Amino acid sequence: MGTHTDSPEPTDPKGTWPRPATPVTPAGRDGLDAILAHPGRTVVALDFDGTLAPIVPDPEQARAHPEAVPALAALAPKIASVAVITGRPAGVAVQHGGFSGVDGLEHLVVLGHYGAERWDAVTGTVTAPPPHPGVAAVRAELPGVLDQASAGEGTWIEEKGRAVAVHTRRAADPQAAFEALRGPLTALAARHGLVVEPGRMVLELRPPGVDKGVALREYVREIGAEAVLYAGDDLGDLPAFTAVEELRAEGMPGFLVCSGSNEVTALAERADVVVDGPAGVVRLLGGLATAIGSPTT
Numbered sequence: 001m002g003t004h005t006d007s008p009e010p011t012d013p014k015g016t017w018p019r020p021a022t023p024v025t026p027a028g029r030d031g032l033d034a035i036l037a038h039p040g041r042t043v044v045a046l047d048f049d050g051t052l053a054p055i056v057p058d059p060e061q062a063r064a065h066p067e068a069v070p071a072l073a074a075l076a077p078k079i080a081s082v083a084v085i086t087g088r089p090a091g092v093a094v095q096h097g098g099f100s101g102v103d104g105l106e107h108l109v110v111l112g113h114y115g116a117e118r119w120d121a122v123t124g125t126v127t128a129p130p131p132h133p134g135v136a137a138v139r140a141e142l143p144g145v146l147d148q149a150s151a152g153e154g155t156w157i158e159e160k161g162r163a164v165a166v167h168t169r170r171a172a173d174p175q176a177a178f179e180a181l182r183g184p185l186t187a188l189a190a191r192h193g194l195v196v197e198p199g200r201m202v203l204e205l206r207p208p209g210v211d212k213g214v215a216l217r218e219y220v221r222e223i224g225a226e227a228v229l230y231a232g233d234d235l236g237d238l239p240a241f242t243a244v245e246e247l248r249a250e251g252m253p254g255f256l257v258c259s260g261s262n263e264v265t266a267l268a269e270r271a272d273v274v275v276d277g278p279a280g281v282v283r284l285l286g287g288l289a290t291a292i293g294s295p296t297t
Contacts, residue, residue: 020287021273021280023255027248028272031255034227035079039292041226042079045216045240046281048086048093050233051259054278055200057169059088059158064097065278067286073104074289081223084110085212087197087204087236089161090117090126100124113162114206114236115215131162132207134192139164141188142205149184163206174201199234200263213239220247229288231257231281234264241270257284 023029035042046052053062076082082105086093090112094100099108099121110119117128142157142164154171157164166185168177178201186196189205197204197211212232220228228247230240244254258271259281268274275284 020284020291021275023272025272028255031227031229031248031253031272034253035229035255035288036291038227039079041224042228043081043083043220043223043225044075044079044229044231044285044288045083045085045219046230047212047232047234047237047240047259048084048088048097050200050261050278051231051237051281052084052097052278055261059167062096065282067282068278069098069102069105071282071285071289072099072108073102075285075292076106076108077104078289078292080107080225081219082108083216083219084108085115085215085219085240086110086112087114087160087163087165087206088112090119090128094119109219111215111219113160114210114212115218116162116207116210128162132194134189134194134207135162135164135205137192138188138194138205142166145184145188146181149181155181158202160204160206163204165202165204167202169201178203197236199236200261204236211239212237213241213243216240216243217247220252225252227253227255229255229257231259231284232267233259233261233277235266237267238270241267245270257281 023032049062052068053064056062072082084093090110093110093112099105105121108121117126119126155168155177157166166181168174171177181203185203189196194205195208228244230244232240241256244256248254256272258267258274259277260268260274275281
């Protein structure tokens, strides 16, 4: 089980970061050692909300931690690739993250909608297949389902293009609203060939067979990576944690990082290290950049 580390606010993205946090598991230590020994063969993959960006009541107001982009720009030229894997549309994550046109992030990719969309910094374009037809059907029925569920004021719908999410964080009793909606939304999703993914006071209805684990495995295979780091904070990141554990079983070193919160503990129980939210993630990324040293070919 991971334990929390001291993670003060990052202060210097220009080369004087401390060393990365030490993993508390043998597998994590092996993963970190492999990353430091062979950075040019490493993929660093990260969730966005709650990992690179603090959780806020309105997801449209979420922005990357102020030092996230400098830390990523310091690290990215020294490794094989950085991938941001998110449930958000890829273009939205790029905008909210401030990833476009940044020196050092030329090889960043954003895998949006759990990998269904992809933005490449090299081209600055988003590629994606047609959306699942069930999303439009769910979108049309969702207001009526919310009314019938009587979840209370404060629940609201987030339009995500290839998915749709219902948030309860603003409700008078967020957890009670979350539980009241879980059954009706699961039934609605099933009628239209979708699944429900629970998160931190949010229930997302999206196509099946698409998750961060699938996206991560496919990208690691594409890059030909020989080591991987994944950092996440929420239940939607569990498939990526599972993917790293499976890659370890196949012989690839991996390092699992939990961006800690008091809302989700499932990741902390499986992580090699737990850091204090996005500030701790930024500190760790900067520490990696410092520990690796000069760019690797």
